Amino acid sequence: MRGARIWGLVPAWVLMLATLMVPLLIVAAVSVAERGSYGGFAWDFNPLSYREILFSEDWDGNLVFDPKYLAIIGRTLLLAGATTLICMALALPVAYVIATRPPKTKALLIYLVTLPFWVSMIVRVYAWLIILGSEGFVGRFWHWIGGEGTLLFTPGAMLVGMVYSYIPLMVLPVFAAIEKLDPALLEAGADLYGSRWTTARRVILPLTWPGLAAGAVLVFVPALGTVLEPMLLGGGKQMMMGTLIQTQFGGARNWPFGAAVALVLMAMVVIVLVINARRSIRKEARA
Amino acid sequence: MNLKTMLGAATAIALALPAYAEGTLNLYTWSDSIAPELIEKFEAQTGTTINTDGFQSNEDALTKLQAGSSGYDIVTPSQHFVKIVIDEGLLEDIGAKDLAAYAQVDDKWKGQWWDPENAYSIPLAYGTAGFAVNRDVYEGPVDSWEVYFTPPADLKGKVASLSYPDEVVGAAQLYLGVPFCSEDKAEMKKVYDLLMAQKPDVAAYSSDNIENRLGTAEVGAHFWWDGNVLKTRNDGANIVYAEPKEGLVGWLDSFVVPKGAANVEGAKQFIDFMSEEENATIQYNYYAHSSPVKLDLTKAKYTPENAPELFPTVPVEFSKACSPAAQDLVTKVWTDLLR
Numbered sequence: 001m002r003g004a005r006i007w008g009l010v011p012a013w014v015l016m017l018a019t020l021m022v023p024l025l026i027v028a029a030v031s032v033a034e035r036g037s038y039g040g041f042a043w044d045f046n047p048l049s050y051r052e053i054l055f056s057e058d059w060d061g062n063l064v065f066d067p068k069y070l071a072i073i074g075r076t077l078l079l080a081g082a083t084t085l086i087c088m089a090l091a092l093p094v095a096y097v098i099a100t101r102p103p104k105t106k107a108l109l110i111y112l113v114t115l116p117f118w119v120s121m122i123v124r125v126y127a128w129l130i131i132l133g134s135e136g137f138v139g140r141f142w143h144w145i146g147g148e149g150t151l152l153f154t155p156g157a158m159l160v161g162m163v164y165s166y167i168p169l170m171v172l173p174v175f176a177a178i179e180k181l182d183p184a185l186l187e188a189g190a191d192l193y194g195s196r197w198t199t200a201r202r203v204i205l206p207l208t209w210p211g212l213a214a215g216a217v218l219v220f221v222p223a224l225g226t227v228l229e230p231m232l233l234g235g236g237k238q239m240m241m242g243t244l245i246q247t248q249f250g251g252a253r254n255w256p257f258g259a260a261v262a263l264v265l266m267a268m269v270v271i272v273l274v275i276n277a278r279r280s281i282r283k284e285a286r287a
Numbered sequence: 288m289n290l291k292t293m294l295g296a297a298t299a300i301a302l303a304l305p306a307y308a309e310g311t312l313n314l315y316t317w318s319d320s321i322a323p324e325l326i327e328k329f330e331a332q333t334g335t336t337i338n339t340d341g342f343q344s345n346e347d348a349l350t351k352l353q354a355g356s357s358g359y360d361i362v363t364p365s366q367h368f369v370k371i372v373i374d375e376g377l378l379e380d381i382g383a384k385d386l387a388a389y390a391q392v393d394d395k396w397k398g399q400w401w402d403p404e405n406a407y408s409i410p411l412a413y414g415t416a417g418f419a420v421n422r423d424v425y426e427g428p429v430d431s432w433e434v435y436f437t438p439p440a441d442l443k444g445k446v447a448s449l450s451y452p453d454e455v456v457g458a459a460q461l462y463l464g465v466p467f468c469s470e471d472k473a474e475m476k477k478v479y480d481l482l483m484a485q486k487p488d489v490a491a492y493s494s495d496n497i498e499n500r501l502g503t504a505e506v507g508a509h510f511w512w513d514g515n516v517l518k519t520r521n522d523g524a525n526i527v528y529a530e531p532k533e534g535l536v537g538w539l540d541s542f543v544v545p546k547g548a549a550n551v552e553g554a555k556q557f558i559d560f561m562s563e564e565e566n567a568t569i570q571y572n573y574y575a576h577s578s579p580v581k582l583d584l585t586k587a588k589y590t591p592e593n594a595p596e597l598f599p600t601v602p603v604e605f606s607k608a609c610s611p612a613a614q615d616l617v618t619k620v621w622t623d624l625l626r
Contacts, residue, residue, distance in 0.1 A: 037611040038371045040353040056619075059476045068626040129496065135503055149444060150505055153491040235491030236450050239625045250346035251451050252618040253611075 024266075031259035039253035049260035069244070073264065076241040079230075080223035083162040084170075087219050088212055090163070091170035095211075096204070098171075099178040110175065113168050121165065125228050128161050132233070153235030161229040166222065170215035177211025178204070210280065217276050221269050241265050312553045314339045315348065315359040317540065320412070321561075322573035329560050335553055343494050344451045352377045352545055359545055360554040365538040369408050370401040370608040372543065378407045379544040379551055386555060388562030391580040396539065401608070408541035409558050410579035412570075414513040415535035415603055416454040422525045424507030429529035432462035435508055436481055438488045445507035446485065450494045452621040455482075455510055457536040457606055464533075468609035475616040482624050492625065501526055512538075514576035517589070517596040521575075528596040537605035539579065 034044035056066045098109045116124055130136050132151045134143070142151055151157055181204065189199035227242035236243065241261060248258030314321065318341030326337050340359070342348045345368040351357045352372055364372065372378050383389055384405040389397075392410060402408045418435045425441045427434065436459065438446050449455050459481050460467055465474045490506050501509040502524035513535075516528040542558045544551055560566060562580045571578045572588040577597050591598040609617065 036353075036375075038353075038375055038614075039349060040375070059472050059479075061472060068623065071626060126496070129499075133499075133503065134505055150490065152505065231450060231493060232495060235447075235489075236493050237486070237489065237491065237625065239622070244622075247618075247622070249350050250344065251453065251621065253346075253349075253614060254618070 027259045027262055027266075031256055031263055033256050033259075035254050035256045037253075039249075039255060041255045046256070049254075049256040052257055053260065053264065069261070072239050072241060072244050073268075075238060076224060076265075077268070079158070079162065079240065080220050080226075082159060083166060083223045084216050084220045086159070086163050087167045087170040088216065091167055091174050091215060092205075092208070092212070095171050095175040095178050095208075099175055099181075110172075113171050113175075116168060121228060124165065125161055125232050128157070128164065128233055132157055132160070152233065153237065155234065158229050158234035161233040162223060162226065165226075165229065166219040169218040169222075170212075173214040173218065174208055174211040177208040181207055210283070213276060213279065217272060220272060224265060224269060310334065311336045311338060312361070312550055312557055313337075313359045314361050314557075315342060315351065315357065316361070316363045317341065318343055320363065320540075320574055322570050324573070325561065325566055325569055328566070329557060332560075333553075333556065335557075337557075345453065346451055357545055358549075360548040360550045361557060362543055362545060363411055363540045364543065365540050365606065366399070366401040367606045367608040369541050369543060373402060373407050374608075377546055379546050379548055380406045381544050381551065381555055381558075383407060383409050386562075387559045388580070391562040391564065391567065393579050393581070396579045402541070408543045409562060410539055410541045411561065412514075412574055412576040413537070413539035413579050414576040414597065415537055415599055416458070416510070416512050417529055417531060417535045418458075418508055419501060419511045419516045419526050419528045420508045421501055421504045421506075422527060423504050429527060430532055432458060432531045432533050434529065435510070435531075436462055436485050438485070438508065442507045443488050444490060446489050447497075447500055447506040447509040448489055448492045449510050450492050452617050454536045454538075454606065456617050456620060457604075458510070461533045461536065461604060462531070467604065467607045468613040470610065470613045470616065472616065475620060479620045479623060482620065486624065498522075498524070512576070513596040513599070514574060517594050518575045520596075530599055530601045532601055534602040534604050535599055537603040539605070 029043075030041055031049055032045050032047050033041040034046050035041055053069050054065060054067075055063050056068070058064050058066070094113075098106055098113070101109060129152065131138050133139050134150055139151055185203055185207070186199060189203045194202065225242045226240065227246060230236060230238075230240045230243060239247070241264075245258050245261050245265070248254045248261065252258075312335050314337060316339065320341075321339065326339070329335065330337055342351075345364050348362055348364045349368055349371065351359075352362065353375070383402070384397075386409060388409045389405065396410045396413075397405060418429075418432075420429055420434070420442070424445060425434075425439070427439060427441070434442070435446065456478060457467055459465075459478045460469070463474075463477055463481060465471075465478060469475055491500070493500075497509055497511055497515065498519045500506050501511070502519055502522075511528075513528060516526060520526050520528075542554075542561070544554045548554060561570060564581050564583050565586075567578055567580045568583040568586045571582055572586070575589065575594070575597075588594075589597055
């Protein structure tokens with residue numbers, strides 16, 4: 001019986017190894033390979049790429065500590081963090097409203113939340129180019145109230161695009177958590193003279209926290225690697241980790257360094273996932 | 288077994304399933320660069336199915352070719368990248384000078400430094416990279432790169448650049464009198480200082496969607512290519528292509544066949560087809576960039592009178608294939624700029 005169970009899992013393990021572990025090992029190997037003169041690489045062991053993240057040559061040819069890549073990493077963390085927080089703040093009321101509708105309306109509303117996924121990401125980001133552009137209605141409104149210049153190519157435009165792209169990933173788990181809420185608990189809160197605000201803060205929020213945490217991971221992780229929104233809506237004026245990695249494989253012709261940055265990004269994602277997993281284990285242990 | 292063969296094997300397996308290689312031709316060209324009319328005509332004539340994929344920068348094309356077994360039969364990089372992919376051994380020797388297409392090529396493009404033996408490439412289009420201004424935003428003179436790099440009041444905060452350094456750094460070098468592919472740190476520092484001083488006035492570094500950004504006056508000046516300006520102007524945008532006295536950055540795109548392409552014969556057939564006088568003229572009228580092959584001048588749409596963009600009167604300096612040291616300096620300029 002036990003043997004059959006283990007053998008039954010073999011296809012899953014093979015799939016994991018072939019599609020997840022092997023490519024990851026290749027990236028790790030490339031990150032310490034010798035860079036090719038015009039891109040590409042040659043097998044070798046050269047950990048210079050990792051030094052390059054912290055130290056680079058200045059214009060006089062001296063090797064100095066240069067925080068430029070750290071700044072890019074920090075900026076990426078900040079953008080992904082801000083996106084996650086805004087998504088949380090917006091998704092909670094939306095999910096609450098949806099969860100408290102009658103079943104038919106509820107099904108329709110959930111369907112509407114997932115609708116954007118039917119359209120390509122690029123098309124959806126381009127739509128924001130038009131909406132925020134000087135000919136778009138938001139752009140026109142901005143000029144009508146006396147705003148100057150263009151709304152595009154600003155950190156704000158980038159953030160709007162990011163929140164828009166990722167918010168369905170937050171709404172769905174939060175909705176699932178709220179749906180499981182026992183209405184009796186809300187009534188109990190009200191019976192105990194809790195104001196609506198107190199009920200929201202002391203009852204709804206703690207009980208939906210697992211949903212929010214799950215949503216936070218779903219939003220934060222892809223937001224770390226984002227390329228489209230910073231390039232199209234942010235105007236590409238400041239690099240993010242995604243664009244930095246892309247540049248290394250393209251124009252910079254430095255594949256090992258690109259692979260090294262990709263691994264740093266990967267490590268950050270793993271840290272987030274581990275923290276999250278430990279929290280939920282502790283939660284379950286207490287429950 | 289190295290990575291390239293591994294990737295190659297994986298792609299070969301993936302491609303083997305629908306591989307009626309004889310009947311299909313996979314093109315990887317600059318986005319929207321081949322006249323759809325000609326693709327249909329070739330399909331009807333030969334029974335071949337053509338799949339097209341687009342790239343927006345030479346760097347993207349190079350990266351795909353270096354990853355090995357791209358699955359493409361034809362790619363159309365610019366001269367300095369043709370040189371690199373030949374040197375890196377990534378191309379199929381198609382004996383270009385024995386193709387019918389070769390006889391159509393203007394002599395001045397034969398035996399050039401990027402393919403001295405004319406073994407690998409047949410040119411498809413050439414032109415320049417410069418900048419264009421929207422006349423609703425800026426009415427002043429456009430006879431120097433100074434307008435672009437140190438924008439006057441009307442253009443402050445309304446300049447747009449490309450997302451890749453390749454031609455932008457070239458233009459800055461023309462303006463400063465620094466040679467292309469300079470390995471001199473002090474000279475490249477000047478390029479960096481110029482671009483850094485321009486940055487506060489740059490709205491976006493983006494190679495996508497340029498016609499909209501400039502056409503709708505979202506920005507007032509944009510780094511761009513000659514024929515794209517021509518097309519957008521003909522569509523009604525109030526824009527003009529600058530003729531900076533310091534010169535324009537030249538490019539020439541060629542058909543090349545990646546090593547190991549599944550349909551080399553079909554690729555040669557397509558290159559010959561595209562270079563026939565009638566088809567080259569259709570392509571010229573569609574693509575609106577200059578043609579390096581013979582055209583039917585009675586049917587060619589663009590003349591110096593109606594398309595000054597294609598007939599610049601200022602010097603044109605063609606991009607070169609930089610040494611790794613020079614390329615690292617270009618990259619340093621760009622990463623430090625967008626840090």
